[in-house]
Every structure is written in structure tokens, then in C-alpha cells.
Amino acid sequence: MRSAMLLVGALGALAFPRAAAGQAAHRGDVFVDKAGVLRWQQGKQEVALFGVNYTAPFAYSYRALGKLGVDREQAVRQDVYHLARLGVDAFRLHVWDVEISDTLGNLQENDHLRLLDYLVDQLERRGIKIILTPIAYWNNGYPEQDTGTGFSSIYGKGEAYTNPRAVAAQERYLTQFLNHRNPYTKQLNWQDPGIIAFEVCNEPHYHLPEGPVTAFADRMAGAIRATGCRKPVFYNIAESPQVHDAILNARVDGLTFQWYPEGLVGGHALRGNFLPYVDRYPIPYANDPRFKRKAKMAYEFESADVVQPVMYPFMARSFRTAGLQWATMFAYDPLALAYANTEYQTHYLNLAYTPAKAISLLIAGEAFRRVKRGQVFKGYPADSVFDAFRVSYREQLSEMNTPAAFYYTGSTGTRPVAPAQLRHVAGTGASAVVRYGGTGAYFLDRLAPGVWRLEVLPDAVPIRDPFAKTSLAQPVTQILWNEQPLQLALPEVGDTYSLRGLNAGNAVQATAAGGRVAVRPGVYLVAAAGRAAAAYTAQTAFGTGQLGEFAAPAPTALGPQVRHTPPAQAVAGQPLRLEITLTGAGPQDTVLLVAQHYYGRTQALPMAATGYATYAATVPAALVYPGLVRYWLVLRQAGKTLTFPGAFAGQPADWDYAHPEHWEVPVVAAGAPLPLFGAGADKDAAEAHGVDNQGWTDYVTTPAGALALRLVQGPANDKRPASAAGAPVAALRIYFGDKLAGRAADLASYQAVVVRVRPGAGAGPLRLCLATRDGAAYAADVPVAGPDWQDVRVPLAAFRPAPLLLVPRPYPGFLPLTYAAPGAPGALRLAEAEVLQVVLGAAPAGAAPLTVDLESVSLQ
Missing domain, CATH: 2.60.40 (Immunoglobulin-like)
Structure with missing residues (x-):
């Protein structure tokens, strides 16, 4: 069974000491001082805790673990052990109230609650502190059908704070949840010293007027305190910013935030440099005296759809600059499910399955604890080295280098600052x-x-x-x-x-x-x-x-696997180097690249291992002439032959090898146009979204039958006011760094970006942006005229330094939409560019949607 796990060693016998019973546990071990600083009761030091959310007791995780036949308690022990290995000292979870309550808010003693209790006990044994959010408001289905039957299954977020029956149910539930005794820790939840605070509810949705919002928050906080709990009570202020005054006026001790800097659920891995997206976390009411008197925590954060091991340390540093004292990533994948990443498609983090990204979480936790609250840094890229940390997008590397510890996410040439004093090393790849x-x-x-x-x-x-x-x-x-x-x-x-x-x-x-x-x-x-x-x-x-x-x-029982994306183009007369990921091949096996100019000459080339599971071969220039090169990988192993793509028996030279699957790359003459975006070819690799709530995107066909991306500005109405003139309403973003790499010799010959476009009547301005590997942006307007399809030529000389538009749009919505790197970036160097943005600016909205259709963008 592919989900089988190995757990060895004695996970039950742990050395973590328990707090003595009755040792003022009911007062908790943290408090918020008059300046809004969360402090430990003993010693009065500032709190700085960093970790994860983890959802195994509830919803999809719980069901999937059962479907795979996994022992849920063992799964929890495995994952908590790995969290401890990653230095996690903070855990947060929005409890799926819908699975442990009835419609009146009565707590239900069931296996979900029992497993949560078990998880709490395991976390506390590892010294990991906990903040629980008792009310999630979510039902339990995603990504499947809902089955929860608690009060959240009948009261939506919009009425949860106004419907008297909903309010009473939540009050009853909070009272019973906090008075619940954990059979493993023997503590009531409100007394448990490992649970240091409570956040009332997860991501509530509010609207004006503000009075009912404040009244509800006060009533829920009062229900918690009525149990005898004196732990800090936190409340979300980021989800409904239009009523932030209502939360600032509430009688709560702390405020909670989230951060998804490049949006959620992109449907594919995002590529390019997203460090500018996480260079800062400015909070618009940071100078409000009411805000300053409250503690701050990030209940959820993630670099969604990004597996690069560079984002977390920057996010941790930016949180500390903003004054946050708690940050928990959402959500760590259970080991038993991480092979398929089914829990939350847009998130992916697990020590075994995403090792480099996991080590970056370890480094981020150290950064969160070392960086002082409120400490200010220079803007990226100047601050890519801070304190004991180095973050490099170009090297795909995060590092921490102190006398006692040396951590790194990949192979590095950095030398430890004091080798003889080292006590801890963690990483992937090679180091000194x-x-x-x-x-x-x-x-x-x-x-x-x-x-x-x-x-x-x-x-x-x-x-x-x-x-x-x-x-x-x-x-x-x-x-x-x-x-x-x-x-x-x-x-x-x-x-x-x-x-x-x-x-x-x-x-x-x-x-x-x-x-x-x-x-x-x-x-x-x-x-x-x-x-x-x-x-x-x-x-x-x-x-x-x-x-x-x-x-x-356990090993994944799949046999040899191949992953490869062909180059977008090859240049005629130049050797073509191809690199392919192949697992399951040993030194005694033969790996060949079979290359063929379409229906022409075929050549079998030996592939050499360039690293673990990575093989490369070079197609000779004689085979790379204008036309199409198609190719296969052939693995000869233990008397058998497999051909990829497809893992079919046999090889292309066999008379009866009838499988049509192959890779191919078009061969073009030197200086030929280089496509940066083609709606038909790149629709699944591009990010195309509305930037504000007045814009969206779609795909349409041209009169010739080709596919085109449509950027749309919708009509304004009471719920969707008109955007400011020229403000971005919809945008395309696409990474083209890999396309540029194969045409390096031609870059000096390109003079312009050519856009095939059809502007709709009345549509706003269209702008191009080229962003570099260091996050510097250069923009130029597209001078369209008339309603017909046209090829518009924008000289490269017209591109000027400009703020980088942060799309996909960061969340929450109060975060800035642009980033300007400090200092003068100089003139555009095409060889450094890797991302194209095409941005539709706002026009005065008419009755009908205003559109611009985009078929292609190329360098010429």
C-alpha cells in the first residue's frame, strides 16, 4: 500500500516534563502587558513562537487517514516528532466545531474530540505551545462533500453574529469546550498550561454597522472568561477590514492576521521571484493607540503554490518587523497523505516529502525568535542577508549560520562561522x-x-x-x-x-x-x-x-518514474542539452536518449547521471536543424526495456512500438521571434486574474479560431465601485525564464516586445511589465489604436523602471499591491528578465464589460 508508513523507535516514552498539577495553571503562563506585548508570566520575557497548523483530527485529513487504513494516533505521533525536529514551538488549529457540536452548541464527545485531545497531549510532551480557535465556521467537506452537523452547518458566517440562536449556540459551545477535560493531560482546556491563549473564531465575515460586531466579540470573549480562563483572548481583524474599528474597540487582548502573499489555488506551481511579495507586512492601523495595546499573531500564513525554500525566512522576518509574536503556517501535511498532497492542494509542506522547504521552516523559526520585535530592515534585495541568515532566490537557498548551528536548504559554498563550536547541523545537499x-x-x-x-x-x-x-x-x-x-x-x-x-x-x-x-x-x-x-x-x-x-x-511502490518539460525552442545549428529526472535507475542500468528529427535521422545517445535521479544528454548540432526534434528516454534494466514518456515496454526502434507519446521541441533559426506568451500554448502555465473586485479574465477565440486571453473590466455597481482611473483591474503574469535560457545567444538581437491584441471600445490602458530575477520591474505602455486585431510593437528602449505589480493579489486585501525596490535599478537587461506581466488599467466603467483580448506576446 503506497501510504504505508514506517515508525520505529519508542515514541511513547518521552522526556518532556509535565507542569506540576495545580501550579497556577488556571492563569496560564503568558499575559499581555499595557503596551500590547505578549510576555511569559515567569521572567516577563517577550514571547516569540513559530510553527504550524495541522488538521489530522478533523475534516478531510481524518477521513483520508481512515480511507488509507492508517492508525490515526500513530500518524499524529509521527508528525509531532517531525515538527519537533523542525524546531516548531507553536501550534494553532481552528477546531472544526461542526464535527464536535450539535446545532444547539452542545459539545459532542466523539473520536474527533478524542484525537484532538491526543494531539494536544503529544504536542505538550514535545514542549510545543498551543493556541486553539474553538469556532471554525467551516463545514468539513473540502475537497469532498460536507457531512458536519453542528451549529456551523446551519448558521453561515454572515448571520453567526446577528442571529440570536446562533449567538446562543456559540456561547454554549465555547463554555463547554473550555470546560472540557482532556483525558490525556487530565486538564480542563482553559486550565491547561500548554494552551496559552484562545482565538475566538476563524475568519469571521462582518459588515457595517460596527455596533453588533463589537457586541458579539465582547460576548464571545466574555463566555471564555466566564469559565475562569484568564489566558489572552485573540480576535481576527484582517478578514473584514471594513469593520476594523469594531474589533479595535472590542474587549479582547490580541489581534490575529493571515498572509497569503501570492493568493491561493493557482492550479500549478508558481515560478519566479516572489521575495518582493514578502519583503514587508504593513498593517494600516499600526499607529492606532487601540492597536498598540493589543498583542498580535499570525494564525495562518503560507507561500501558496510555491515550493521554493526561500519564502518562510522572509515572511518570519517581516512578521517580526510588524510586531507579531506568534506565527503558524497553514497547513503542515500529515506524513501519511503528503505523497499525494490531497489535503490542501495549494499548500505543500512535509519534512519527508518537501525536505528543502521544511528546512526553510526550521530556519524561519530561528529567524522569528532571533529578530527583534519591530526591527526594521532595508528593502529587498539589500536585505537578503540579515542577522545570521542569508536568502538567495538565484541559488534557491536559505541559510542560518551561527557558531552553534548551521542550517541550509540546499547545496551551499558557505562555510560555518565557527566549525569547532558547532552543535547542530541540518540541511539537504552538500556543504563544507x-x-x-x-x-x-x-x-x-x-x-x-x-x-x-x-x-x-x-x-x-x-x-x-x-x-x-x-x-x-x-x-x-x-x-x-x-x-x-x-x-x-x-x-x-x-x-x-x-x-x-x-x-x-x-x-x-x-x-x-x-x-x-x-x-x-x-x-x-x-x-x-x-x-x-x-x-x-x-x-x-x-x-x-x-x-x-x-x-x-515507506518506499513509494511505483517503479521508475520520469519528469520532464521540453524546452520551448531550440536554435538551429546549436547542440541541444536535455536534462531529465529519472528515478529507479542504478549504475548497472543503461539510460539512453533517442532523438529524431521528425521523420528524419534518429540517434541514440547515452545519458549521464549529473546528480541523484538526474540524467543529461546533448543532441548534436547536426540533428538540430530547422523543423522539429522529438525524443524519448529509454531505460534498459534487468533484461527489460522501458520507454518514456509513458513507461511502455520496448523502444521506439522496435517495429511494433506503437505508442505515440513523445517529447518534442521546435527548432528555429537564430534570431527568430521568441514567444513569451501564447494563449493557446501557455494557458495552463500562466496566472491570469482580476486585480480588484471589478476585473476578471476569460479565454475566447479569435475570428481565425485561435485562443486569446480576455482581460475584463466589469461595470461598477453598489457592491463593486469603479476603480480609480488607470488602476489595474486585471492582469496576466507568466514566467518565461526557461524560454529565455534556450535563446541566450539571440538576446542581443531583440529590439522590441510585440503584442497581438484587440482592444475593446472604451477599454482602459494596457501596460507591459518585465520583471527580473531580482524583482526589479520595467514597464511600458502598449499604444493600441482602433478596435481590430493588431500587432503592436513596443521597443525595449521604452521600458522604464517601475514598481512591481504584486499579482496574483496578496491577501489580506490591505496589503500593498506594488513593490518598489530601494535604489536605482538601472536600465533593463533582457538577460535578467524572467516574468512578463500584461496589465489592463481601469477606464470609466460603462454599462457593458470593457475588454481587451490578448493572443500572444513575443520578443522580436
Whole structure:
């Protein structure tokens, strides 16, 4: 079964000490001072906690775990162990009240509530602090049908605060939820020292007037306090900004925010540099005295549809600049479901399945705790190095480098600042401390002079876009348990250290030569030659657990898998290098690239491994002449031959190989136009959205039958007021960096961007923007005239520095829509460009929608 998990080691026996019963637990262990700062009761230090949301006890996660036959308690233990490995010290969850209440608001004792109690206990054993949001307002169906029967199934958000029956149900529910006794911790929820605060409800929807909003917030906060709870009470202020005064006037201790900087549910992985989107988190009422008196937390944040390991550290830093003291990502994927990313298609984070992104969460947590509240930084890209951290979009790398710890998300040339003082190392890829041949994450922790604990996760290889439509029957990441080369360069360990397996079933004993050894996934004791280490066993205490703990997914039983996207173009007369991801091939196997000029000459080329699961070959220039090159990958393994795409038996040269699947790349003459966007070819790779609530996009056909993108400005009405003249109402964004890479020799010859466009009567202005790898933007107007289809030529010399339009639109809506990098960016260098935006500006709205149709954009 593809979802089978391996959990070895004694996860039940933990070392985390419990608070003494009755030790003023009912007062909680944090408070909000008069300046709005959340502080610990003991010592009065400022709170700074960073972590995740995690939803296994409820809704889709709960159902899917059951559908896969997974032991839910074991799943929770696995995931909480991994969260602890990632340094998480904060957990937040909007409780699906619809699954643990009736329509009157009475708490229902059922398996959802029991599993939540179990999760709370496991988190507390790991020292992870908790904020619960008892009322979610959501039903439980997404992405399936709703089945919840609690009060939220009959009262929508719009009436939840005005309908007397709904208000009474919520009041009753809050009272019973806070007075619920957890059978594992033996604590009432309002007394539990591990639960440090409560957020009343999740993302409420309010409208004017403000009076009922304040009255409802006060009543719900009062219901919590009436139980005897003196923990801080938080309330959402970001979801309904039009009534923010009502929340600022409410008798609550703190305010909550969310951040989705490039929107949600793009349907595919977003590419390009999104660091400008997270360079700041400005709050519009930050100077209001009422705001300053309240604590601030981010209950949810995520770089949705982005798997790059660079976003979280910047988001953590920006939250701290904004004064937030708690931030929890939404939502960490359960290990048992992460192979398919079905829980929330737009989110993807799991230590085993997205190792680099997970290590970036570890680094972000350290940044959140190290950066001072309110600390200000220079604008990106100047602030890509801050405190002990470095973030590089170009290298796809985040790092933390302190004397005690060295963390990195990928191979790096950075050297640790104090190698002899290191106590913790975590990363993927290779560094000056660890050279590892696999793709999984690894951790090194010093136990004593010359003795370290090494943990290695299995190889994880992306085989599909994780943000496209998902299914439990469709893995998006393949897990492989391989023996991989490892070389350590720890001064106190030396080159001939011993390696001893610690996790259950791991009986490895080996001695390194020249610092090199081979390892499989598991936990190991690393000891310098001659260092007595027999006293360290799997049961030896380690942090909040034991040395032998290990959790990892079983190998994905799929066989060899291939992932590849052909280049958009090849240049005639130039060799064509092709790189393909292939799993399941060993050194004894043969991997070939079969290349053919369409119905012409065919050549079989050996492919060389350039890294784990990566193979490359170069099609000779003689085969790359104008026309079309099509190609296949052939794997010969154990007497069998497989051909990709498709994993079909046999090979293209066989007389009966009848499968039409192949890859192909058009071959063009040097200097030929380079398409940046074609509506027909790129519709699934582009982001096309309305920018405000007056705009939207659609696809239409031209009179010739070609596909065109339609940018639309809708008519204004009471609910959708007219946009300011020239303000963006709809936009296209598309990444073209990969297209540019294959035409580097031609870039100097291009003089203009040519837009094939049809403007509708009365439509607003059209603007082009080219954004670089450093997030600098250059814009030029498109001088359209008349209502007919036309090719409009915009000289590259016309592009001038301009603020970068942040599309897809950041959420919440009070966040800025543009970003201007500090300093003068200089003239546009085409070789640095990677993103095209086409923006429709607002015109005075008429009765009918105003449209502009866009068929293509190219460099010529």
C-alpha cells in the first residue's frame, strides 16, 4: 500500500516534563502587558513562537487517514516528532466545531474530540505551545462533500453574529469546550498550561454597522472568561477590514492576521521571484493607540503554490518587523497523505516529502525568535542577508549560520562561522560540513565531545506538479530508500569515525574512510575513533524523546518514474542539452536518449547521471536543424526495456512500438521571434486574474479560431465601485525564464516586445511589465489604436523602471499591491528578465464589460 508508513523507535516514552498539577495553571503562563506585548508570566520575557497548523483530527485529513487504513494516533505521533525536529514551538488549529457540536452548541464527545485531545497531549510532551480557535465556521467537506452537523452547518458566517440562536449556540459551545477535560493531560482546556491563549473564531465575515460586531466579540470573549480562563483572548481583524474599528474597540487582548502573499489555488506551481511579495507586512492601523495595546499573531500564513525554500525566512522576518509574536503556517501535511498532497492542494509542506522547504521552516523559526520585535530592515534585495541568515532566490537557498548551528536548504559554498563550536547541523545537499548524495533532509546533533546523532530521511523526488489537481491515487512525490554516500567534516569526529545504527531494525556498524561512509535512511550514532560510546542506546534521552526515534514513509511502490518539460525552442545549428529526472535507475542500468528529427535521422545517445535521479544528454548540432526534434528516454534494466514518456515496454526502434507519446521541441533559426506568451500554448502555465473586485479574465477565440486571453473590466455597481482611473483591474503574469535560457545567444538581437491584441471600445490602458530575477520591474505602455486585431510593437528602449505589480493579489486585501525596490535599478537587461506581466488599467466603467483580448506576446 503506497501510504504505508514506517515508525520505529519508542515514541511513547518521552522526556518532556509535565507542569506540576495545580501550579497556577488556571492563569496560564503568558499575559499581555499595557503596551500590547505578549510576555511569559515567569521572567516577563517577550514571547516569540513559530510553527504550524495541522488538521489530522478533523475534516478531510481524518477521513483520508481512515480511507488509507492508517492508525490515526500513530500518524499524529509521527508528525509531532517531525515538527519537533523542525524546531516548531507553536501550534494553532481552528477546531472544526461542526464535527464536535450539535446545532444547539452542545459539545459532542466523539473520536474527533478524542484525537484532538491526543494531539494536544503529544504536542505538550514535545514542549510545543498551543493556541486553539474553538469556532471554525467551516463545514468539513473540502475537497469532498460536507457531512458536519453542528451549529456551523446551519448558521453561515454572515448571520453567526446577528442571529440570536446562533449567538446562543456559540456561547454554549465555547463554555463547554473550555470546560472540557482532556483525558490525556487530565486538564480542563482553559486550565491547561500548554494552551496559552484562545482565538475566538476563524475568519469571521462582518459588515457595517460596527455596533453588533463589537457586541458579539465582547460576548464571545466574555463566555471564555466566564469559565475562569484568564489566558489572552485573540480576535481576527484582517478578514473584514471594513469593520476594523469594531474589533479595535472590542474587549479582547490580541489581534490575529493571515498572509497569503501570492493568493491561493493557482492550479500549478508558481515560478519566479516572489521575495518582493514578502519583503514587508504593513498593517494600516499600526499607529492606532487601540492597536498598540493589543498583542498580535499570525494564525495562518503560507507561500501558496510555491515550493521554493526561500519564502518562510522572509515572511518570519517581516512578521517580526510588524510586531507579531506568534506565527503558524497553514497547513503542515500529515506524513501519511503528503505523497499525494490531497489535503490542501495549494499548500505543500512535509519534512519527508518537501525536505528543502521544511528546512526553510526550521530556519524561519530561528529567524522569528532571533529578530527583534519591530526591527526594521532595508528593502529587498539589500536585505537578503540579515542577522545570521542569508536568502538567495538565484541559488534557491536559505541559510542560518551561527557558531552553534548551521542550517541550509540546499547545496551551499558557505562555510560555518565557527566549525569547532558547532552543535547542530541540518540541511539537504552538500556543504563544507556534510556532503550527501541523496535528496532527503538530514540532521546532526552533538551529544558529547566526539559523539553525534545523525538522522537521515529517505530520498524524495518530485514526479508531478503538487499544486495541480490532486488525488489519493496519484503520487506527486516519490520516496526511495537508497544507500547514499555521506562525508562528514566535523573537526572533533575525524576521518575514521564509527557509525552505529540506533533506530529499530537498523543494525548497521561501519567505519568511515577519509570521512566517507554509505548510509541508508535511519538514525545513527557517530563517534570519533577511540571514543567510548557504548552507553548511548536507542533509549537514551534526547531532547523531548529518545535517540532511536525515527519516522519516515515507506518506499513509494511505483517503479521508475520520469519528469520532464521540453524546452520551448531550440536554435538551429546549436547542440541541444536535455536534462531529465529519472528515478529507479542504478549504475548497472543503461539510460539512453533517442532523438529524431521528425521523420528524419534518429540517434541514440547515452545519458549521464549529473546528480541523484538526474540524467543529461546533448543532441548534436547536426540533428538540430530547422523543423522539429522529438525524443524519448529509454531505460534498459534487468533484461527489460522501458520507454518514456509513458513507461511502455520496448523502444521506439522496435517495429511494433506503437505508442505515440513523445517529447518534442521546435527548432528555429537564430534570431527568430521568441514567444513569451501564447494563449493557446501557455494557458495552463500562466496566472491570469482580476486585480480588484471589478476585473476578471476569460479565454475566447479569435475570428481565425485561435485562443486569446480576455482581460475584463466589469461595470461598477453598489457592491463593486469603479476603480480609480488607470488602476489595474486585471492582469496576466507568466514566467518565461526557461524560454529565455534556450535563446541566450539571440538576446542581443531583440529590439522590441510585440503584442497581438484587440482592444475593446472604451477599454482602459494596457501596460507591459518585465520583471527580473531580482524583482526589479520595467514597464511600458502598449499604444493600441482602433478596435481590430493588431500587432503592436513596443521597443525595449521604452521600458522604464517601475514598481512591481504584486499579482496574483496578496491577501489580506490591505496589503500593498506594488513593490518598489530601494535604489536605482538601472536600465533593463533582457538577460535578467524572467516574468512578463500584461496589465489592463481601469477606464470609466460603462454599462457593458470593457475588454481587451490578448493572443500572444513575443520578443522580436
